[in-house]
Amino acid sequence: MEGYDWETLEQTVREIRDNTIIARSRATYQNSYCRFLAWIVRNKPHLTPPPFPESLGDTTEYTMQQLRACIKQHVTQDRSIAPLSFDAFVAADFVTWLVTLKRKDDGSLSYSALNTHRAGLFNLFRDYGHTMSKSLESDLTKYFKGLKNKIAKSAANGESAVKTGKDPLMFDLYSFLCDKMMAHSGDGIRSCLHGHRMESNVSLFKRLQNSVLTYGVER
Numbered sequence: 001m002e003g004y005d006w007e008t009l010e011q012t013v014r015e016i017r018d019n020t021i022i023a024r025s026r027a028t029y030q031n032s033y034c035r036f037l038a039w040i041v042r043n044k045p046h047l048t049p050p051p052f053p054e055s056l057g058d059t060t061e062y063t064m065q066q067l068r069a070c071i072k073q074h075v076t077q078d079r080s081i082a083p084l085s086f087d088a089f090v091a092a093d094f095v096t097w098l099v100t101l102k103r104k105d106d107g108s109l110s111y112s113a114l115n116t117h118r119a120g121l122f123n124l125f126r127d128y129g130h131t132m133s134k135s136l137e138s139d140l141t142k143y144f145k146g147l148k149n150k151i152a153k154s155a156a157n158g159e160s161a162v163k164t165g166k167d168p169l170m171f172d173l174y175s176f177l178c179d180k181m182m183a184h185s186g187d188g189i190r191s192c193l194h195g196h197r198m199e200s201n202v203s204l205f206k207r208l209q210n211s212v213l214t215y216g217v218e219r
Contacts, residue, residue, distance in 0.1 A: 030127075032120030034075065037083050038068040039097050047093065052083045079128060086130045091139035094121055098147070111148050118144065 040047050041056075042064070053059070056074060059067050075083060098117060101109050118140060125132050 026123070028116065029120040029123035030072065030075070032117050033124040034068050034072040036094070036097055036117070036121065036124070037071050037075075038064055039100070040084065040093070041067065041071070044093060047085050047089055049082050049085055051081050055081050075127075082128055084124065084128075086125065086128070089136075091136055091143055094118075094140070095143045095147070108151065108154065111151055114144065114147060 037048075041053060041059070045053070055078075056067075056070055059070060062070065071083065074081075098109075098114055101117075103109060121140075122132060
């Protein structure tokens with residue numbers, strides 16, 4: 001076909017595809033898969049097509065953080081070079097990386113955090129125009145079922161403290177809010193929270209309500 005600016009059309013299609021994920025989620029997924037790609041470059045270089053490490057330059061002296069930043073800059077600016085041999089990649093490669101991850105307190109990641117990384121992997125495939133095979137999806141599902149069971153058993157046996165859900169409301173903050181709730185009602189609560197530079201959102205109010213109901217001081 002003649003008369004088309006194919007480069008512009010392809011760019012438009014990419015933008016349409018990108019608009020299916022909100023910016024905040026996209027940033028989270030990209031941070032995740034850049035971290036994964038940095039690990040792949042260092043530990044499983046056979047899974048990176050030669051043009052990709054060549055495009056990064058000499059990274060032998062880079063720390064993992066520096067390598068990750070370099071990869072992030074590269075994949076943000078240019079997606080023409082695939083960072084992963086998608087056809088050779090298997091679920092075990094990804095899960096091997098997952099089990100190396102720890103929280104800052106050296107505890108295990110929550111199942112929710114692991115799921116976020118899995119979503120990041122799906123987004124990596126998507127960003128580079130690859131469709132994850134049914135067998136790879138199935139293998140990931142099986143591995144994640146095993147990870148979930150492992151986390152549950154470790155927590156039940158007291159072998160590890162796994163963070164789940166949101167942090168509990170601090171008792172001092174809870175007491176302060178209860179005092180204010182007793183003095184204000186309706187919009188007064190919201191005004192009070194704004195006055196103390198606290199984020200007034202649905203999540204906070206739900207946590208506050210749950211705390212109040214739990215301690216039995218709702219009036």
